[in-house]
Amino acid sequence: MLFLVQMQVNIPSSLDKATADALKKEEKEMSQKLQREGKWRDLWRVVGQYANVSVFDVDSNDELHEMLSALPLYPFMDITVTPLVQHPSAIATI
Numbered sequence: 001m002l003f004l005v006q007m008q009v010n011i012p013s014s015l016d017k018a019t020a021d022a023l024k025k026e027e028k029e030m031s032q033k034l035q036r037e038g039k040w041r042d043l044w045r046v047v048g049q050y051a052n053v054s055v056f057d058v059d060s061n062d063e064l065h066e067m068l069s070a071l072p073l074y075p076f077m078d079i080t081v082t083p084l085v086q087h088p089s090a091i092a093t094i
């Protein structure tokens with residue numbers, strides 16, 4: 001199952017820099033692990049924003065929810081999830 005996931009990161013300025021940096025490092029490690037596993041298929045930065053557009057390939061809604069809610073930056077994210085199916089005119093195979 002493919003999902004388009006849009007994440008807007010809003011780290012409050014009240015969070016100290018060392019804690020924010022540690023969370024970003026953990027987030028990077030976790031996202032790269034999920035990418036290597038093929039679960040986090042695409043990861044794109046939205047130009048000019050602390051935000052990304054991603055595609056996840058997971059087995060269920062529950063799996064995606066568990067994955068997203070386990071992200072270190074999850075408490076500071078606004079997340080939008082859109083389920084995807086292949087477009088009938090697409091020539092790419094999924």
Ligand SMILES: O=C(O)C[C@H]1C=CC(=O)O1
Binds near residue numbers: 009027043
């Ligand atoms: O920077 C972000 O967009 C948030 C998050 C997603 C992957 C990652 O390493 O951090």
